[in-house]
Amino acid sequence: MKTDFFAKKRRQSLLILFVLVLVCYGSIILTDYDVAKGFTSFPMAIDWGLSNFYPTEASLAKLPEILAELLQTVLVSIAAATVAAVCAMLFAIFGSSITKVNNFMSTISRGIATLFRNIDVAAWAMILLFSFGQSALTGYFALFFVSFGFLTRAFIETIDEVGSGSVEALTATGASYFTVVFQSVIPSSLPQMISWVLFMVETNIRSATLVGILTGTGIGFLFDLYYKSLNYNVASLIVITIVGAILLIEYISNYVRRVIL
Amino acid sequence: MKTLLEVKNVSKQYGTDTVALSDVNFSVKEGEFVSVIGPSGAGKSTLLRCINRMIEASNGEIIFDNVNVQGLRKKELRRLRTKIGMIFQHYNLVMRMSVIENVLHGLLGYKSTFSGVLGLYSEEEKKKALQVLTILGLQEQVYKRCDQLSGGQKQRVGIARALIQNPKMLLCDEPIASLDPNASKIIMDYLKKISSSMGITVLVNLHQVDVALKYSDRIIGVSKGKIVYDGSPKKISEEEINTIYGSEAGELMIEVGGK
Numbered sequence: 451m452k453t454d455f456f457a458k459k460r461r462q463s464l465l466i467l468f469v470l471v472l473v474c475y476g477s478i479i480l481t482d483y484d485v486a487k488g489f490t491s492f493p494m495a496i497d498w499g500l501s502n503f504y505p506t507e508a509s510l511a512k513l514p515e516i517l518a519e520l521l522q523t524v525l526v527s528i529a530a531a532t533v534a535a536v537c538a539m540l541f542a543i544f545g546s547s548i549t550k551v552n553n554f555m556s557t558i559s560r561g562i563a564t565l566f567r568n569i570d571v572a573a574w575a576m577i578l579l580f581s582f583g584q585s586a587l588t589g590y591f592a593l594f595f596v597s598f599g600f601l602t603r604a605f606i607e608t609i610d611e612v613g614s615g616s617v618e619a620l621t622a623t624g625a626s627y628f629t630v631v632f633q634s635v636i637p638s639s640l641p642q643m644i645s646w647v648l649f650m651v652e653t654n655i656r657s658a659t660l661v662g663i664l665t666g667t668g669i670g671f672l673f674d675l676y677y678k679s680l681n682y683n684v685a686s687l688i689v690i691t692i693v694g695a696i697l698l699i700e701y702i703s704n705y706v707r708r709v710i711l
Numbered sequence: 712m713k714t715l716l717e718v719k720n721v722s723k724q725y726g727t728d729t730v731a732l733s734d735v736n737f738s739v740k741e742g743e744f745v746s747v748i749g750p751s752g753a754g755k756s757t758l759l760r761c762i763n764r765m766i767e768a769s770n771g772e773i774i775f776d777n778v779n780v781q782g783l784r785k786k787e788l789r790r791l792r793t794k795i796g797m798i799f800q801h802y803n804l805v806m807r808m809s810v811i812e813n814v815l816h817g818l819l820g821y822k823s824t825f826s827g828v829l830g831l832y833s834e835e836e837k838k839k840a841l842q843v844l845t846i847l848g849l850q851e852q853v854y855k856r857c858d859q860l861s862g863g864q865k866q867r868v869g870i871a872r873a874l875i876q877n878p879k880m881l882l883c884d885e886p887i888a889s890l891d892p893n894a895s896k897i898i899m900d901y902l903k904k905i906s907s908s909m910g911i912t913v914l915v916n917l918h919q920v921d922v923a924l925k926y927s928d929r930i931i932g933v934s935k936g937k938i939v940y941d942g943s944p945k946k947i948s949e950e951e952i953n954t955i956y957g958s959e960a961g962e963l964m965i966e967v968g969g970k
Contacts, residue, residue: 616803616805624790625816633805633827
């Protein structure tokens with residue numbers, strides 16, 4: 451009986467492994483992927499990168515222009531994340547099972563959040579491109595919608611996790627709905643919510659580059675411009691500044707997190 | 712003495728076939744210390760929460776302080792809840808806030824939504840909170856954050872929050888189930904003191920039969936949503952305790968009659 455139990459588990463694991471290998475092999479055949487060539491092209495790519503993709507003295511002259519665009523991109527990312535956080539807070543309070551007013555509102559809130567979250571930021575950028583054209587506003591709204599969807603979801607989970615005990619206690623003292631929300635739910639979940647907003651700012655800066663390429667604004671557009679005009683030296687300088695900005699933001703947000711938690 | 716609480720024919724059903732309470736009847740006099748004992752899932756917590764309508768009873772009538780609880784509208788229900796303090800197994804404090812802020816939360820039922828949301832308390836109310844904390848021996852902990860306290864201290868903050876409400880009755884849901892024996896004794900002693908010196912009625916759910924027998928004026932035994940014993944702790948027999956817990960003679964670690 452017992453030996454059979456373990457044998458069965460092992461058979462299951464083997465079966466899952468077999469299916470995974472099969473899927474992998476199938477995809478290789480379908481896409482005509484040459485495994486050996488895939489690996490051998492790595493050194494060649496690195497070789498090309500080293501001989502072309504580096505900033506020169508001439509490209510450094512473009513640095514002020516790059517930094518100005520980078521600053522705009524960072525600010526748009528932060529604005530999108532913070533404004534989205536305010537809206538998400540409201541929807542999360544209505545959506546969470548602990549603080550919901552009624553089931554109808556809760557389902558609506560969760561539904562809207564799911565819709566906004568599951569449409570990718572690139573898809574939003576292209577949809578909004580029709581309405582707002584090539585402007586920073588398009589990028590801003592694309593980032594805002596995705597941040598809003600994601601943060602609502604994260605906030606709902608935060609409230610569900612920390613809330614129920616003290617909500618019950620304050621309701622039992624006779625406190626009104628808004629009093630309970632402001633005296634119990636928000637104080638207990640705020641640090642974790644701030645942490646999520648910081649995470650969203652980081653994510654937005656990363657996606658802002660891609661959104662910029664699509665909408666023709668910010669640092670993404672600048673990269674696209676120089677890359678396509680074969681000016682690899684300036685393009686590489688842009689990549690380095692983006693990486694630097696992301697590392698800096700990550701360092702700052704980690705510091706803030708340590709202080710508030 | 713005057714009757715404070717009357718529970719008549721109260722039933723509670725979850726869904727179509729889960730019965731938590733069926734036809735429960737009892738009354739509690741002013742200043743009485745009553746323990747509700749029974750196995751897990753017997754409906755003790757549901758019974759307690761039906762009294763201040765944290766859970767809505769399906770049927771029956773609950774009269775508290777000459778008011779029919781079942782018929783109250785939203786505002787009146789809030790006023791009723793200010794007269795009933797509640798204490799929980801897991802303390803249910805806002806752990807990131809200070810001790811005194813948590814105690815002041817007990818006054819939120821008396822406040823308008825505006826001053827409740829902003830947490831505006833008068834000097835007098837703050838002094839009252841300090842006074843209550845001193846009664847419970849927490850004067851050293853006033854400005855500490857609640858997550859820095861021990862379990863016993865957290866529960867005392869919970870009691871302080873209930874006491875500042877100036878309640879007529881305390882509902883205690885397993886107040887010592889997460890505490891060590893030492894802290895349990897301190898908490899039970901405080902509850903007994905509150906009942907005898909302030910004249911506040913205490914209704915407490917307990918898992919520990921020996922504690923219930925030692926502290927209570929009266930025992931209510933609940934089994935499968937029904938009251939199977941209601942009487943003095945001195946008269947209860949081992950057989951009756953076994954009926955409550957559905958156990959055979961000699962299976963439980965309890966000594967009846969004396970301490």
